[in-house]
Amino acid sequence: MTAQVITQFAAGIPAQASGARVLFAMGRDQTLPRKFFSHINTRFKTPINNIIIIGIIGFIALFMDVNSATSFVNFGAFSAFIFVNISVIFHYYINNKKRNLKGTILYLIIPLCGSIINIWLFTYLDKHALILGSSWIILGIIIFILNKKFNK
Numbered sequence: 001m002t003a004q005v006i007t008q009f010a011a012g013i014p015a016q017a018s019g020a021r022v023l024f025a026m027g028r029d030q031t032l033p034r035k036f037f038s039h040i041n042t043r044f045k046t047p048i049n050n051i052i053i054i055g056i057i058g059f060i061a062l063f064m065d066v067n068s069a070t071s072f073v074n075f076g077a078f079s080a081f082i083f084v085n086i087s088v089i090f091h092y093y094i095n096n097k098k099r100n101l102k103g104t105i106l107y108l109i110i111p112l113c114g115s116i117i118n119i120w121l122f123t124y125l126d127k128h129a130l131i132l133g134s135s136w137i138i139l140g141i142i143i144f145i146l147n148k149k150f151n152k
Contacts, residue, residue, distance in 0.1 A: 004066065008066075008069075012058055015058075016051065016054045016055060016058055017051075019050070019054040020046075020047050020050035020053075020054050021047065021050070023037050023050035023053065024037060024038060024050050027039075027047075030147070030151065031144075031147060036049055037049065037050060067126060068129065071126035072129045072132070072133065074129070075122075075129045075130065075132075075133035076133065078118045078122055078125075079118075079137060081114060081115075081118045082114075085114040085115040085118070086111070088107055088111040089112065092106070092107035093108045
């Protein structure tokens with residue numbers, strides 16, 4: 001139990017730093033509101049607003065059991081893998097028309113199998129992770145559509 005707690009804290013620190021920097025990059029690229037998310041603290045040269053946001057999320061996670069917290073992390077990983085696999089299909093198989101035997105295996109069948117396996121793994125996740133994670137993805141899609149509409 002003690003090793004588990006130490007491991008979670010050790011993994012949480014780089015997760016917070018990398019999450020804050022991802023939010024910063026999204027603000028810098030105007031995927032998220034630039035003024036707030038690309039703000040850099042003048043003294044420490046860090047994206048302070050993003051560190052605070054990720055810190056609040058991490059604080060909320062303190063009140064979860066390990067299984068729920070793991071389900072939230074796995075939801076993010078599984079959904080990212082699904083979107084990467086779908087992107088491979090669209091980029092190589094559909095857009096670049098790599099449809100010979102090799103292309104069909106590498107750019108359609110393998111990514112499709114990867115997506116199906118990850119969708120199957122979703123069935124083992126905590127229902128709260130599924131609800132909150134799905135809401136997060138829907139919010140991301142809405143922000144993406146709004147950005148495309150207003151930033152032509």
